[in-house]
Amino acid sequence: MVERTYENDIKVYVSVDVRFDEGGNIRPLRIIWEDGRTFEIQRVLDVRRAASLKAGGSGIRFKCQINSKETYLFYEQPRWFVERIK
Amino acid sequence: MQRIILHADFNAFYASVECLHRVEIRDKPVAVAGDPDKRHGIILTKNQYAKSFGIKTGEAIWQAKQKAPGLIVVPPNYPLYLKFARMGREIYARYSSQIEPFGLDEAWIDISSAGRNMAEGEAIAQEIRERVRDELGITVSVGVSFNKVFAKLGSDLKKPDAVTVITGSDYKDKIWPLPAGELLYVGRSTNVKLRRYGMQTIGDIANARPELLKCILGKWGLVLHDFANGLDDSPVAVMDCDPPVKSIGNSCTTPRDMCSDEDVKLMFYVLSESVAARLREGGFLCKTVQIGLRDSELYSFERQCKLRRATDISSEIAGAAFALFSQNYSWRRPLRSIGVRAADLTPYGSPVQLTLTEDESKREKKEKLERAIDDIRQRFGHFAIERAIMLKDSAMGSINPKEEHVIHPVGFF
Numbered sequence: 001m002v003e004r005t006y007e008n009d010i011k012v013y014v015s016v017d018v019r020f021d022e023g024g025n026i027r028p029l030r031i032i033w034e035d036g037r038t039f040e041i042q043r044v045l046d047v048r049r050a051a052s053l054k055a056g057g058s059g060i061r062f063k064c065q066i067n068s069k070e071t072y073l074f075y076e077q078p079r080w081f082v083e084r085i086k
Numbered sequence: 087m088q089r090i091i092l093h094a095d096f097n098a099f100y101a102s103v104e105c106l107h108r109v110e111i112r113d114k115p116v117a118v119a120g121d122p123d124k125r126h127g128i129i130l131t132k133n134q135y136a137k138s139f140g141i142k143t144g145e146a147i148w149q150a151k152q153k154a155p156g157l158i159v160v161p162p163n164y165p166l167y168l169k170f171a172r173m174g175r176e177i178y179a180r181y182s183s184q185i186e187p188f189g190l191d192e193a194w195i196d197i198s199s200a201g202r203n204m205a206e207g208e209a210i211a212q213e214i215r216e217r218v219r220d221e222l223g224i225t226v227s228v229g230v231s232f233n234k235v236f237a238k239l240g241s242d243l244k245k246p247d248a249v250t251v252i253t254g255s256d257y258k259d260k261i262w263p264l265p266a267g268e269l270l271y272v273g274r275s276t277n278v279k280l281r282r283y284g285m286q287t288i289g290d291i292a293n294a295r296p297e298l299l300k301c302i303l304g305k306w307g308l309v310l311h312d313f314a315n316g317l318d319d320s321p322v323a324v325m326d327c328d329p330p331v332k333s334i335g336n337s338c339t340t341p342r343d344m345c346s347d348e349d350v351k352l353m354f355y356v357l358s359e360s361v362a363a364r365l366r367e368g369g370f371l372c373k374t375v376q377i378g379l380r381d382s383e384l385y386s387f388e389r390q391c392k393l394r395r396a397t398d399i400s401s402e403i404a405g406a407a408f409a410l411f412s413q414n415y416s417w418r419r420p421l422r423s424i425g426v427r428a429a430d431l432t433p434y435g436s437p438v439q440l441t442l443t444e445d446e447s448k449r450e451k452k453e454k455l456e457r458a459i460d461d462i463r464q465r466f467g468h469f470a471i472e473r474a475i476m477l478k479d480s481a482m483g484s485i486n487p488k489e490e491h492v493i494h495p496v497g498f499f
Contacts, residue, residue, distance in 0.1 A: 051223025
């Protein structure tokens with residue numbers, strides 16, 4: 001049986017460039033937005049497992065600094081998503 | 087050392103996972119239900135809002151919709167629930183390696199350690215509750231007690247997102263007034279028997295004379311007496327330490343009623359292929375085949391027979407099942423559901439007594455053939471290779487019991 005996935009306006013699945021370090025840790029480097037724009041992740045401020053009630057989902061949550069602003073990036077395994085700001 | 091046992095129970099599990107993922111239905115009455123086209127159209131879980139309309143698990147979708155006209159019915163997404171069940175167990179595993187799942191949404195966790203008291207147990211339960219809420223986005227009710235039975239009762243007392251502690255000094259106040267039916271293993275018929283003797287509450291069972299309970303319920307009466315008095319000392323199993331498998335079975339409510347031998351034969355092949363593949367996966371042979379049937383009036387019965395030779399070959403299992411069926415059913419009514427179970431298991435490779443009358447090389451070939459089919463299916467999917475009989479009925483032939491098999495709670499013992 002294949003897992004059904006759910007889409008909504010707030011949950012935006014994105015492409016992410018990721019580096020695996022020698023310890024196997026994951027560090028997202030940049031997000032490629034749905035329109036093709038690329039956003040560099042300047043820093044990862046926090047990593048933890050968390051639910052996103054806004055977008056509806058749960059995964060490993062990276063608190064990222066992008067253009068000096070803080071954004072959550074979720075690794076839902078195997079996909080990545082961000083919460084759209086409305 | 088006093089034991090400290092938690093029982094964690096995800097609240098309205100399937101519905102909560104659906105509501106987490108589907109923002110738009112969160113504030114509406116929601117029920118997860120099987121597919122009515124496949125005749126699995128009963129309510130599996132409902133959220134709190136739907137519950138307030140009096141919707142019950144197990145009732146038909148149309149009944150539920152009569153109670154709550156705006157009810158949103160969603161199909162189950164088992165792979166996602168399995169993922170959440172696993173993530174839940176990962177949280178529990180931070181506190182103990184003694185975790186015993188009971189179905190997908192419940193688990194016992196033994197967090198006893200030298201010098202730890204109930205208050206610390208409660209603190210850990212609160213931590214688990216918060217973690218589940220923050221990390222998974224669903225809620226859990228946790229019961230904390232000194233045995234498994236009371237911990238389970240505790241997790242039912244306060245819902246959702248709550249912790250209930252039951253100690254050696256307050257169980258008489260908290261547990262004994264509860265209706266007898268709440269106690270593990272007091273089902274409908276046991277409850278009727280107990281009522282006949284004026285036993286309505288768990289306290290009544292606790293205070294009854296053990297001899298009387300034994301007289302009414304046999305040795306189970308004594309077990310219930312222990313349960314009610316907090317004397318259950320069954321251990322919490324260690325995770326990844328699977329209990330020994332006693333039997334392997336699959337059953338199915340078919341998309342339409344079966345009304346001929348042909349239909350039944352097809353289904354026996356569907357089910358036996360799954361059972362045989364699971365036997366091979368586990369390295370077992372079976373010596374007994376059981377069948378279970380339920381007719382369109384929901385009357386059900388089981389029959390079983392011994393095999394001459396232990397086997398993991400699907401055609402032998404299906405053949406035995408069909409022979410049993412032919413001897414025991416005369417088509418009084420069409421059949422609604424059907425099951426095949428392999429029991430009396432022995433390890434693959436145990437010495438066997440060969441017979442002179444059977445061609446052993448033929449049998450070996452059959453076995454090799456089935457292993458080759460397993461291999462093809464593993465690489466290219468279940469429907470990459472099929473028996474021709476499956477093409478006779480597209481709806482029934484397209485059932486894949488092996489992968490659609492969902493784990494339900496097994497017995498407590």
